[in-house]
Amino acid sequence: MVKNAVEIHDLHVVRGRRTVLEHLDITVGAGVTGLLGPSGCGKSTLMRCLVGVQQVAGGAVSVFGDPAGSSRLRDRVGYVTQASSVYDDLTVDENLRFFARVLGVDPAHVDRAVDAVDLDDHRDQVVGRLSGGQRSRASLAVALLGEPDLLVLDEPTVGLDPVLRADLWRLFHDLADRGTAVFVSSHVMDEAERCDRLLLMREGRIIADGTPTEIKEKAGAGNIEDAFLAIVRGAAA
Numbered sequence: 001m002v003k004n005a006v007e008i009h010d011l012h013v014v015r016g017r018r019t020v021l022e023h024l025d026i027t028v029g030a031g032v033t034g035l036l037g038p039s040g041c042g043k044s045t046l047m048r049c050l051v052g053v054q055q056v057a058g059g060a061v062s063v064f065g066d067p068a069g070s071s072r073l074r075d076r077v078g079y080v081t082q083a084s085s086v087y088d089d090l091t092v093d094e095n096l097r098f099f100a101r102v103l104g105v106d107p108a109h110v111d112r113a114v115d116a117v118d119l120d121d122h123r124d125q126v127v128g129r130l131s132g133g134q135r136s137r138a139s140l141a142v143a144l145l146g147e148p149d150l151l152v153l154d155e156p157t158v159g160l161d162p163v164l165r166a167d168l169w170r171l172f173h174d175l176a177d178r179g180t181a182v183f184v185s186s187h188v189m190d191e192a193e194r195c196d197r198l199l200l201m202r203e204g205r206i207i208a209d210g211t212p213t214e215i216k217e218k219a220g221a222g223n224i225e226d227a228f229l230a231i232v233r234g235a236a237a
């Protein structure tokens with residue numbers, strides 16, 4: 001049994017002429033791990049490395065002991081990109097059946113995935129006519145099809161109302177309780193408190209790593225946003 005879902009060693013990524021990730025060493029274990037940082041800091045790039053679609057300049061990323069992107073990981077890792085990956089002109093059900101075929105998973109998993117994201121009442125609706133939150137949940141259902149052991153979710157709650165956001169976070173914790181390692185990014189600092197563990201990122205580096213309580217205490221701040229600012233100011237001083 002591999003202890004960590006993800007082990008990243010000395011990961012270095014350059015996009016265009018810009019260094020986007022700078023010699024990162026990160027592990028991701030059980031529970032819900034949040035990757036938080038401002039727009040452009042490198043969150044999506046890091047997630048792309050985890051699923052093996054990002055060209056890297058150096059370092060190693062392993063997932064359950066195999067190099068990120070290996071075919072053995074195909075149905076062990078679920079990935080939801082920042083842009084929705086479902087087809088607007090297909091219904092929820094048609095989308096899921098299509099992706100189940102692509103992923104080579106049993107179509108019987110469709111029902112369970114629809115149920116997990118609570119879209120039963122909308123499964124025959126065309127995705128283009130769903131609300132933003134329902135759409136996000138449809139994308140998430142696709143990622144759940146293979147019963148992944150690691151879920152990589154890039155800003156899944158952007159633009160959702162507070163009730164839907166709370167629902168989704170509850171779902172992430174339910175999945176984590178059932179053994180899925182959940183790695184979720186956000187640029188909204190107020191989502192930090194919902195994570196079991198937090199990685200704060202800035203300009204391609206991890207500037208803090210710990211539980212929300214640990215990070216706040218260490219920075220002497222009352223909330224994560226203030227902790228982030230205190231850490232940035234401390235580093236500049």
Ligand SMILES: Nc1ncnc2c1ncn2[C@@H]1O[C@H](COP(=O)(O)OP(=O)(O)OP(=O)(O)O)[C@@H](O)[C@H]1O
Nearest residue numbers: 015016020038039040041042043044045046082187
């Ligand atoms: N295809 C690309 N070519 C060159 N540079 C890129 C490319 N994609 C992203 N970048 C740059 O890499 C950096 C990190 O981008 P990334 O998308 O990882 O940030 P992010 O933290 O996910 O931001 P956001 O919160 O806005 O989604 C940015 O400076 C961005 O401009």
Ligand SMILES: [Mg+2]
Nearest residue numbers: 043044045082
């Ligand atoms: Mg991004």
